[in-house]
Amino acid sequence: MRIVIAPDSFKGSASAVQVAEAIASGWREARPNDDLVELPMADGGEGTLDAFETAVPGATRVPIRVTGPDGRAVQASWMLLPPSDGLPGGTGVVELADTSGLPLMHRLDPMNAHTLGFGQAIAAALDRGVSRLLLGIGGSASTDGGCGVLVALGARLLDGQGMSVLLGGGSLPEIVSVERGRLRALPEGGGLVLSDVTNPLVGPSGAAAVFGEQKGADASQRAVLDAALAHWSAVLHGAGLTIDPATPGAGAAGGTGFGLLAWGAELASGATTIADAVGLDAALASADLVIVGEGRFDAQTESGKAPAVVAARAAAAGVPVALVAGAIAASTEGFAAWQSLTELAGGTESAVAEPLTWLREAGRRIAVEVASR
Structure with a gap:
């Protein structure tokens, strides 16, 4: 499989580069032979x-x-x-x-x-x-x-x-x-x-x-x-x-x-501008799955934040989307899989204390879930 990992930063916890690397590391634990494309995103802010x-x-x-x-x-x-x-x-x-x-x-x-x-x-x-x-x-x-x-x-x-x-x-x-x-x-x-x-x-x-x-x-x-x-x-x-x-x-x-x-x-x-500049559409053209992410997934995400832009372009290309977020406070309908670091860690404090650990675990779990279908 070819997986595009295109998260935003988890503000105050991990940069988009760190998030993408950690998710990729976890994915490789479960599926070491897949082709992973790390494409950190941003919306004009940090990262x-x-x-x-x-x-x-x-x-x-x-x-x-x-x-x-x-x-x-x-x-x-x-x-x-x-x-x-x-x-x-x-x-x-x-x-x-x-x-x-x-x-x-x-x-x-x-x-x-x-x-x-x-x-x-x-x-x-x-x-x-x-x-x-x-x-x-x-x-x-x-x-x-x-x-x-x-x-x-x-x-x-x-x-x-x-x-x-x-x-x-x-x-x-x-x-x-x-x-x-x-x-x-x-x-x-x-x-x-x-x-x-x-x-x-x-x-x-x-x-x-x-x-x-x-x-x-x-x-x-x-x-x-x-x-x-x-x-x-x-x-x-x-x-x-x-x-x-x-x-x-x-x-x-x-x-x-x-x-x-x-x-x-x-x-x-x-x-949108950053997605164009980093070649998101070209990366999606041959992808089997794209993973989006941000610190908090909520109602504001749909207002044009990076995960929403990536997910919309993936949908247009017919590519399933998985979500990794520090906390999830909105509907996950439409996602092929999702993981909340807060739930994985058993609380916000633990998730914030070791975000990379839980990001790796989120990547591993999504890989296992996708592979089991």
Whole structure:
């Protein structure tokens, strides 16, 4: 049999590469002669660089030191994909989670965290002469509307006295004008923002209201940040960077989607774009089974997350799908087999403590189940 193993990361526990390797290891225990294709997936968040590095021949990881979301230096990287037709300088892949992500915070700071480091990595890719940018924006630590990105790319955010404003969502109300004379241009091939979040910038479904709590913002701070983002939108409109704050995806990554749209980038489905880039359809063409996975399989999975995208493409190709998840909180109807690490380990704590052990066991059990049919 030919098995395609295409999981997302189990956030906070194991990268997509580690998940795929562990499932494959378990499968080989039961069926050592099968042909296994490990194809780690992502949707624009954590693991985006890993997915491209694993699947794209000639992909090169470029190390860089940037300013992290709390102001401390962070050792990060971006990915250079080889030149192709129409893209002589190659494609730069930059992952927000790697440069300005929530796990990089020493402590949560919802009012002052920023995306400067993400912008610095984008600027480094531009300095290298890339012809196109793919910008994964999942996992943000901040609600700054992308102001840090724009500052790193050359914009100046000024208060009423013409002085530069501090970074962070809490400082957005102080901005009176944006000086864009030195704002860098997108490369000739443009930029795609990889995200499957469809929230607008502001309002009950906006960046602060929906995602602020996970970044440490209490109810009063979320209200302040929502108003701050509305002000930021008005300031950018006055500077000629006119983007409708109601645009689906503008609220992604604490409004970083909005800032990148204002710069001129376009939004795209993260999981779909990555599936195309890593050659998922070609891998499925000769597969007997595909295994998808993520940390928590629930109702939100169907909103365009990587497992849903992979499963839909497998269904279209007539390939059965098996599921491995840390926890399963939605119907498994339609799956050929499934395993929950929480159930295998006898509880969440045990599953989180040794995810690779239980991932191997999940892979072994699915192999045994498939072989018995």
